[in-house]
Amino acid sequence: MKAVLVENLEKDYGKVKALKGISFEIKEGEIFGLIGPNGAGKSTTLKILATLLTPTGGRAEVFGHDVVKEGDEVRKLISYLPEEAGAYKNLKGIEYLQFMAKLYAKTGKSYEKMLELGVKLSGLGDRLNDKISTYSKGMTRKLLLARALMVEPKLAILDEPASGLDIINAYSIRQTIKQFAREKGITFLVSSHNMLEVEFLCDRVALINRGMIVEIGTPKELKEKYEAENLEEVFMSIIGGKQAVEVFE
Amino acid sequence: MSDFWILVMKELKDLLRDKGLIFGIIIVPLIIYPALGQMMQVGFEQAQEETKVVLVNLDEGQYGDLLIKALETAPNVTLTKIDALSIDEALQKAQEENYNMIVIIPQNFSRAIENNQKAQVEVYGTIRGISGGMREAVSEGRINAVLTVLNEYLAKLKIQQNMEGDPEAILKPIDAKSFTVIKGRIVAVPPSLVANLITSQSFSMPIVIFIMIILVAQMSAGSMAMEKENKTLETLLTLPVKRITIVAGKMVGTAVIGIIAAIAYMIGMRNYLGSLTSSAQVGITLEELGLTVTPQGAALFVLIMFLAMIFALSFAMLLAVFAEDTKSANTVVSAGIMPLTFPTFILMFADLETLPLAIKYFLLAIPFSHPILASRAMLMGEYSTMYASAVYLGVLSVLMLLITARFFTTEKLLTAKLRLRRRG
Ligand SMILES: Nc1ncnc2c1ncn2[C@@H]1O[C@H](COP(=O)(O)OP(=O)(O)OP(=O)(O)O)[C@@H](O)[C@H]1O
Ligand SMILES: [Mg+2]
Numbered sequence: 239m240k241a242v243l244v245e246n247l248e249k250d251y252g253k254v255k256a257l258k259g260i261s262f263e264i265k266e267g268e269i270f271g272l273i274g275p276n277g278a279g280k281s282t283t284l285k286i287l288a289t290l291l292t293p294t295g296g297r298a299e300v301f302g303h304d305v306v307k308e309g310d311e312v313r314k315l316i317s318y319l320p321e322e323a324g325a326y327k328n329l330k331g332i333e334y335l336q337f338m339a340k341l342y343a344k345t346g347k348s349y350e351k352m353l354e355l356g357v358k359l360s361g362l363g364d365r366l367n368d369k370i371s372t373y374s375k376g377m378t379r380k381l382l383l384a385r386a387l388m389v390e391p392k393l394a395i396l397d398e399p400a401s402g403l404d405i406i407n408a409y410s411i412r413q414t415i416k417q418f419a420r421e422k423g424i425t426f427l428v429s430s431h432n433m434l435e436v437e438f439l440c441d442r443v444a445l446i447n448r449g450m451i452v453e454i455g456t457p458k459e460l461k462e463k464y465e466a467e468n469l470e471e472v473f474m475s476i477i478g479g480k481q482a483v484e485v486f487e
Numbered sequence: 488m489s490d491f492w493i494l495v496m497k498e499l500k501d502l503l504r505d506k507g508l509i510f511g512i513i514i515v516p517l518i519i520y521p522a523l524g525q526m527m528q529v530g531f532e533q534a535q536e537e538t539k540v541v542l543v544n545l546d547e548g549q550y551g552d553l554l555i556k557a558l559e560t561a562p563n564v565t566l567t568k569i570d571a572l573s574i575d576e577a578l579q580k581a582q583e584e585n586y587n588m589i590v591i592i593p594q595n596f597s598r599a600i601e602n603n604q605k606a607q608v609e610v611y612g613t614i615r616g617i618s619g620g621m622r623e624a625v626s627e628g629r630i631n632a633v634l635t636v637l638n639e640y641l642a643k644l645k646i647q648q649n650m651e652g653d654p655e656a657i658l659k660p661i662d663a664k665s666f667t668v669i670k671g672r673i674v675a676v677p678p679s680l681v682a683n684l685i686t687s688q689s690f691s692m693p694i695v696i697f698i699m700i701i702l703v704a705q706m707s708a709g710s711m712a713m714e715k716e717n718k719t720l721e722t723l724l725t726l727p728v729k730r731i732t733i734v735a736g737k738m739v740g741t742a743v744i745g746i747i748a749a750i751a752y753m754i755g756m757r758n759y760l761g762s763l764t765s766s767a768q769v770g771i772t773l774e775e776l777g778l779t780v781t782p783q784g785a786a787l788f789v790l791i792m793f794l795a796m797i798f799a800l801s802f803a804m805l806l807a808v809f810a811e812d813t814k815s816a817n818t819v820v821s822a823g824i825m826p827l828t829f830p831t832f833i834l835m836f837a838d839l840e841t842l843p844l845a846i847k848y849f850l851l852a853i854p855f856s857h858p859i860l861a862s863r864a865m866l867m868g869e870y871s872t873m874y875a876s877a878v879y880l881g882v883l884s885v886l887m888l889l890i891t892a893r894f895f896t897t898e899k900l901l902t903a904k905l906r907l908r909r910r911g
Contacts, residue, residue, distance in 0.1 A: 285721075285901075288721075289725060290721055290725065290898060291901065291902070292898050310727075313726065313727045314727040320721040320722060323718045323721065323722055324718040324719050325719060326719055327717060338726075341728060342727065
């Protein structure tokens with residue numbers, strides 16, 4: 239079964255056309271990367287799949303469930319990490335994980351397991367007993383990532399998961415994602431503008447620019463097709479020097 | 488431009504682009520409050536309407552007719568005469584016909600005056616429903632004014648004629664004996680005192696309700712806005728929980744705090760206002776008037792309070808959908824809820840029944856009028872009005888809840904006020 243099916247997806251915010259009809263599929267257990275410059279429409283796509291936004295046109299399905307008509311069903315299967323997210327500041331880190339685990343876990347035993355995994359994934363140790371308001375940006379991000387992964391969803395939708403993390407933490411989260419995909423069969427949809435991260439992490443990637451998908455394939459395929467050393471070069475030759483300068487300046 | 492002005496301009500731009508703020512600080516004061524003021528004025532004018540008096544004349548002499556004439560010529564008083572053979576019969580007839588003000592001129596009224604003895608008129612005010620007796624109190628005042636004028640006239644006459652007898656009876660020939668008919672009982676207490684007592688008891692209610700409604704509304708809107716501000720909302724909305732559960736969970740959480748706050752306020756206000764108006768001043772207690780709160784009445788009252796609060800909560804949450812942060816949430820809520828609570832203050836001074844129909848139904852349509860009305864209905868044992876209030880509020884709250892939940896299933900919550908944002 240396909241984990242994700244996106245067909246001619248369109249999204250307008252008033253006059254702004256954020257998505258102009260994109261299509262792609264993700265197989266179960268795959269790590270799929272959505273890459274593109276700022277404002278390309280990555281977060282918009284992810285929000286639609288996370289049932290937060292309603293598409294203007296086209297359709298999107300998660301494990302066969304329509305994200306618009308069967309929002310409740312979809313939400314049972316996914317775990318979404320927003321690009322910019324916070325946690326309840328007056329709670330302690332551990333309380334936040336407990337709160338989330340209680341909502342997802344069906345039994346007391348799975349709750350304990352989930353919480354234990356969350357504590358481990360967060361890597362926050364004793365600091366979990368402090369209020370979240372005392373956390374640094376990266377610490378909060380680690381907490382949110384831990385909660386997104388500890389629930390072991392069928393599909394994890396992560397919007398720039400490593401943003402704000404240092405190299406070591408970014409590395410370890412990539413390892414965790416890979417491990418979760420291999421061992422637990424969890425499907426990942428990840429957005430990023432860090433090409434090297436994507437190349438290392440993803441089984442397949444889609445390049446999105448100005449609301450359209452311009453290229454799709456495995457990192458290897460893309461590199462061969464464009465005779466490039468790495469994805470960054472692929473990206474540059476597709477999107478073009480001029481805009482790329484605009485983007486990365 | 489100096490740095491100062493650059494900062495001022497930025498501040499103005501930032502504030503004036505906030506639609507909620509514009510609505511709250513400009514539209515509401517400019518348009519809604521004058522309209523409300525107009526309405527309240529009409530309400531007050533109407534509360535001063537004609538006093539309709541039913542008169543039973545058991546006297547056969549000239550002074551009874553004189554009193555009738557005096558009442559007929561008095562401003563704002565219209566007189567209807569009915570026939571009865573005794574006071575009991577007169578009262579019974581008045582009861583049947585739903586007259587609320589009765590003046591009875593007893594037998595021997597004229598003879599007493601002629602003999603320089605004290606003559607007595609009996610005035611009965613029937614307090615019914617949830618009016619709180621304000622209308623009867625006004626009527627009583629008007630009748631007393633007529634009697635004062637008449638007394639002065641008669642006293643002058645008697646002194647001129649060098650009458651001898653009880654000096655009291657010469658200086659004040661006619662005494663008014665006022666009774667109140669309440670809950671089917673006649674008590675020898677003037678309607679004005681009873682009205683005073685009832686209103687003083689329910690005076691704190693609108694204030695408590697006002698504070699409480701604003702408080703819980705701010706709280707629930709604030710908690711919604713906090714979710715947006717702290718960027719926890721998106722995560723919350725993707726959890727495997729039904730949207731209505733999220734709304735209900737937030738509401739009940741706030742309602743619990745709201746009820747605790749309401750109880751604290753009620754106790755505090757009771758002590759505060761209790762020092763201003765006590766039943767000791769009036770000399771009678773509600774219990775003596777038969778105005779006791781039964782468990783049924785109390786239960787209904789709490790239910791009505793709770794429903795009004797639920798309505799306020801979901802309404803505030805709906806408003807908060809359009810607010811971006813806590814600051815604009817507060818303004819939007821004040822702008823939305825205040826106009827709904829202010830008019831209910833009319834009920835502190837005016838009798839719902841005497842207001843023009845349009846205003847009466849407008850007030851009845853406002854959910855926050857009902858707890859105030861219920862506080863009086865509870866004393867008067869008017870349970871049918873309370874049931875009606877509860878049903879109305881129940882329907883309204885459920886509707887509001889559904890509308891709010893409906894908004895939670897759309898993307899409005901996330902996009903309603905978000906500005907175009909571009910990084911990099
Ligand atoms: N709430 C909104 N209202 C109006 N326009 C929006 C809104 N959110 C996004 N947009 C517009 O939609 C387009 C796509 O935005 P989106 O957030 O999906 O980009 P992105 O690829 O995630 O970019 P970034 O790398 O900066 O996160 C942009 O042009 C953006 O301005
Ligand atoms: Mg984005």
